[in-house]
Amino acid sequence: MPNILETPEQQIAVIEANALKIAEVADRGHEDSGEKGTVVLLRQLEDNSPNLEDWQFKYRPMSRLDDMLSDWKQGKLQEMIIRYNPEVSVVCTFLYPNGAHSSYHFGKPEPE
Known part of the structure; x- marks a missing residue:
């Protein structure tokens, strides 16, 4: 798999900045x-802003993940999706133009 184009710290900053929107979409x-x-x-190469x-x-x-991520079953993503409870948590996946991807499982934020 190609290299991830952001550090975990950068990805977590994106999750924190967009947690409510991610939960709404989920x-x-x-x-x-x-x-x-x-x-x-x-994600884009030119603008990795949070x-x-x-x-x-x-x-x-x-059932439609293969459309975007052909190798999602080899990684931990399949396991994450099976185990999470959509009532209280979210799985999000960063996808980069080079085909690299990285996933996170986190609890839903409370609206302020």
């Missing part, structure tokens, strides 16, 4: 599909 995606999945965060635009958030249920 909730809506789970409700619409009826399936567990992941919120895919489409501020994301709406087009950078995509929900992919397990």
